[in-house]
Amino acid sequence: MSLLALLLACSGPDRPAGPNVLLLTVDTLRADHLGAYGYDRPTSPHIDELAASGVLFERAVSPRGATWPALTTLHTSWPPVRHGVRANGAPADPAAVHLAEVLGERWRRAALLTNAYGASWEGMGEEQRFDTGEERDAAAADAAERWLGEVTGPFFLWVHLVSPHDPFVVHPGGYDPVDPGYTGPVDDGQGPLVRGMYGAPAFTEADRAAVVARYDAEVAFADAAVGRILAALETSGHAADTLVVLAADHGEELFDHPPYLFHFHSPYDGVLRVPLVFAQPGTLPAGRRVRTTVALADVAPTIAELLGIPPSQAWLGRSLVGALRGRTLPDRPVYAEIGRQVLIVYEGSLVWLENPASFAPPLAPPLQLDQAGVPTELRELRFPIPQNGLWDLDADPTQQVDLARARPADAARLQAYAAAWRRQLGWPGPEAGAEPSLLTREALEAMGYLAP
Numbered sequence: 206m207s208l209l210a211l212l213l214a215c216s217g218p219d220r221p222a223g224p225n226v227l228l229l230t231v232d233t234l235r236a237d238h239l240g241a242y243g244y245d246r247p248t249s250p251h252i253d254e255l256a257a258s259g260v261l262f263e264r265a266v267s268p269r270g271a272t273w274p275a276l277t278t279l280h281t282s283w284p285p286v287r288h289g290v291r292a293n294g295a296p297a298d299p300a301a302v303h304l305a306e307v308l309g310e311r312w313r314r315a316a317l318l319t320n321a322y323g324a325s326w327e328g329m330g331e332e333q334r335f336d337t338g339e340e341r342d343a344a345a346a347d348a349a350e351r352w353l354g355e356v357t358g359p360f361f362l363w364v365h366l367v368s369p370h371d372p373f374v375v376h377p378g379g380y381d382p383v384d385p386g387y388t389g390p391v392d393d394g395q396g397p398l399v400r401g402m403y404g405a406p407a408f409t410e411a412d413r414a415a416v417v418a419r420y421d422a423e424v425a426f427a428d429a430a431v432g433r434i435l436a437a438l439e440t441s442g443h444a445a446d447t448l449v450v451l452a453a454d455h456g457e458e459l460f461d462h463p464p465y466l467f468h469f470h471s472p473y474d475g476v477l478r479v480p481l482v483f484a485q486p487g488t489l490p491a492g493r494r495v496r497t498t499v500a501l502a503d504v505a506p507t508i509a510e511l512l513g514i515p516p517s518q519a520w521l522g523r524s525l526v527g528a529l530r531g532r533t534l535p536d537r538p539v540y541a542e543i544g545r546q547v548l549i550v551y552e553g554s555l556v557w558l559e560n561p562a563s564f565a566p567p568l569a570p571p572l573q574l575d576q577a578g579v580p581t582e583l584r585e586l587r588f589p590i591p592q593n594g595l596w597d598l599d600a601d602p603t604q605q606v607d608l609a610r611a612r613p614a615d616a617a618r619l620q621a622y623a624a625a626w627r628r629q630l631g632w633p634g635p636e637a638g639a640e641p642s643l644l645t646r647e648a649l650e651a652m653g654y655l656a657p
């Protein structure tokens with residue numbers, strides 16, 4: 206056999222990945238706070254190593270800065286307007302087809318969840334919840350170690366970690382970039398974060414640095430859990446036969462657009478852009494980086510194709526396997542939303558935003574305001590979102606300069622994509638409280654996906 210033939214036999218373009226799948230998702234993980242995405246603090250040695258061993262997508266977009274809607278899109282390859290989970294706590298349309306269902310009985314399927322329990326994770330045979338304490342990512346890693354140590358045969362293990370979600374805690378013995386001389390109000394609690402957003406009192410520069418340092422400590426804590434799970438995969442002997450996928454549900458505003466600090470009501474890239482890595486050394490190439498804008502809805506079709514399994518015909522995302530194998534992936538519009546209020550369209554480095562009703566969300570829900578003791582007279586403060594805007598993320602990654610007037614042709618093109626989304630998906634969809642599954646079922650029948 207020639208050397209070339211030998212190489213092709215070992216890593217041929219059509220060699221299936223898997224058969225095992227380890228899906229790691231991290232709540233509230235900003236891509237640009239990871240070394241693999243250019244961050245200058247050592248927050249993520251294990252995620253960086255994973256990324257270097259596989260293929261990294263530089264611009265992967267979440268459909269919503271909220272846990273349930275985003276993770277439901279990852280698992281069902283449907284946007285929120287279709288699967289119906291427009292906010293945390295909403296049920297998914299029963300017609301949504303989950304990746305775990307497509308894998309089926311041949312795979313042992315389990316979810317180890319530190320957040321987003323109670324959502325409909327169809328097809329996941331086993332579910333363990335870790336719902337108390339700031340150390341619950343460590344508990345989930347413990348459980349993953351045990352699970353990987355005993356599993357045999359094909360498996361699909363999903364672990365969802367949560368440390369970077371507020372409040373921002375520095376873990377004893379963990380990475381701690383907080384200035385030891387800091388004496389301000391920011392601590393392990395959520396209260397100072399909420400009060401700071403409302404200016405009670407306003408964040409100082411030192412407070413802002415403390416918030417970001419604490420967020421980074423939480424990223425490092427999640428990264429340590431990722432490292433332990435990947436080490437357990439090696440020890441289990443399954444690593445060579447396991448496709449590892451790492452993603453996040455959404456990021457965090459931090460201080461890109463004051464006064465808002467969190468994620469749920471942000472339409473911006475610090476929240477919508479998420480890390481996305483596919484790795485299986487020996488099967489997928491190492492060290493490849495893909496610049497094309499992709500979506501969380503693309504994850505399920507990609508995993509299915511990599512495993513050699515037919516995708517669900519209902520799925521709306523596209524397989525990224527061509528890009529994983531080194532082919533050029535053409536840009537196409539990628540969509541996100543804030544519920545029924547704000548529609549966002551990505552194309553390449555451009556982002557277009559429409560907020561037709563001038564939605565200006567509150568910075569925090571009433572319960573958090575009460576707990577934080579925000580004075581009544583300050584509670585009317587809102588997060589101002591423009592009626593529309595156009596940004597070029599290559600030149601302006603935190604979206605400070607609206608280019609809609611300067612680049613009318615680009616604005617018109619992305620506006621046309623938004624109009625197409627409204628037409629084809631029925632965005633913004635039914636009012637909250639309506640029965641979302643009815644419309645979706647009708648639409649599916651009309652498209653031939655369901656028998657009437």
Ligand SMILES: [Zn+2]
Pocket residue numbers: 232233271272273454455
């Ligand atoms: Zn989340």
